[in-house]
Amino acid sequence: MSIKRQLVAAAFAAMGLALAPAASHAKEKITIGAVLIDAGPMAAYYERSNNALKLAVDQINGTGGIDGQPLELKIATHAGTPEAAVSAALRLRQHDGARIITGMTGSALAIALAARARAADFVLFDPFSQTDVLNGKNCHRNYFRVSTPDALINNGMEAVVAASPASHFDIIASDHPAGHDSAASFAALLERHGKTSNPPIFVPAGTPDMGSFIIPMKSSNADGALVAIFGTDAINFAVQQQGFGLFGKYRQVVGNGFATPATLPSQGQGVAGVIQLLGWTPDIDTPENKAFVQAYRYAFGSDPDYVAADQYNAIQLIAAGLRAAGTDEAGPLVSALEGQLVATTFGPTEVRAQDHQLVRPLTVNEVVRNGDGSMGYRLERVLAAGDAMPAPSPECTLK
Structure with a gap:
């Protein structure tokens, strides 16, 4: 064979x-x-x-x-x-x-x-x-x-937020449904943990110059940040924020779909230390x-x-x-x-019958620099599907 x-x-x-x-x-x-x-x-x-x-x-x-x-x-x-x-x-x-x-x-x-x-x-x-x-x-x-789903990511965020050294967050997200869901869920999560956030900032897809979004974050009173920006926009934001020293002001930066394996090679040191939830790792x-x-x-x-x-x-x-x-x-x-x-x-x-969702685990990772200089992940913990996956929504009526 x-x-x-x-x-x-x-x-x-x-x-x-x-x-x-x-x-x-x-x-x-x-x-x-x-x-x-x-x-x-x-x-x-x-x-x-x-x-x-x-x-x-x-x-x-x-x-x-x-x-x-x-x-x-x-x-x-x-x-x-x-x-x-x-x-x-x-x-x-x-x-x-x-x-x-x-x-x-x-x-x-x-x-x-x-x-x-x-x-x-x-x-x-x-x-x-x-x-x-x-x-x-x-x-x-x-x-x-x-x-x-965002609700699974949000459940994973519970562990991150509960242990976070930051207490007041900036939130920046892509201007489409997933970004808006992420921003709203994270703000509600912070409130449940006695923490606060500034009004969310939404970035239109394909924005080449992120400066007008980075400057108000740089001057804010936040000591933490959630970044829920995706694809090539995530690359642009990670690279451009380095010029402003944005992430250096925060005690913790949390990514939702931000520092992913597809974008990591191009984001480079701009995402070092970011806490990234991933649905899967090798x-x-x-x-x-x-x-x-x-x-x-x-x-x-x-x-x-x-x-x-x-x-x-x-x-x-x-x-x-x-x-x-x-x-x-x-x-x-x-x-x-x-x-x-x-x-x-x-x-x-x-495969859950009530809403056709695959019931799956979630991983919590920190972006780190590998020995060869490339960027990779350090797996912090795996959240089991039974613990992390939210219950079916009563709003779902399959039709």
Whole structure:
């Protein structure tokens, strides 16, 4: 057996699946559509999302597909607006026959896509968004979330805020639903812990000059900061704040989607010491995660990040649902996944029936300088899914 096939076998053994021979005769393909962003601030995540999609699909096809049916990956790129994402998804559904959609589904995009999923007859598997409304008033039957909702991040913040040496915070966030959710949740969390915050500052996507946002923070009376800015905007903010010495004034800086593995190499020393919550790290100690990290390193010559891991896990949910349902038709596929335990990088993981959320853990990390001068993470603690994941929202009525 070749080294590559051995790695595939190891990954699937960890997922509890057998390595099967290729089907002896061709069967109809099952199409998975992926909407990926190739322009604007979120394009920084394109490569890892694309890598994870290809790795997961190749592994499944290398073991015989879904009961002999190969998966066919179709990708539609767009510029990152909700309208463009919906247009890309509808193209995949109408022209490529994809009844399953996944990809770089940021919060505003996921809200728009989930609202169209049932009428357009596709099921959306979201590995990207954070906004809580998709687990609440905007939940939908044809929608499953793999990624970490803001409420989970906020629960992780409880441990950070409770131990924080800072008592009064600046809050700066991206001007879209996830950023607004993050800002509101963090302000409420501070209040519960007897701490305070200044009015939040919201940064429009694609802002090239961050100076007008950094200056009022530099002159504020805060001794702590929450930064919930994403993608290339996060890179610009981290680099530009160094020129003002902004982070040096704070006793603690907490990131929400800010100092991520995708942006860390370009942020450099600008994020040293930032406390960053991550839904996944390579250090999670499960056989499934070790197999995934090994296979990704072999295929692409680098470590995966949480974006790649969440996209990889989305394909695991899709594959489990297809095997259980025996079809990619929306109704049976949705029913087959509700309440199921699915093999993911976290080990056996529940797909919660009430709101279609993957019940997952969270990690607390400090950004540190590695021995070779690059930036990395020191894992402080893992918050177990049972302790960190919020209960289903009473506002969610799947329809």
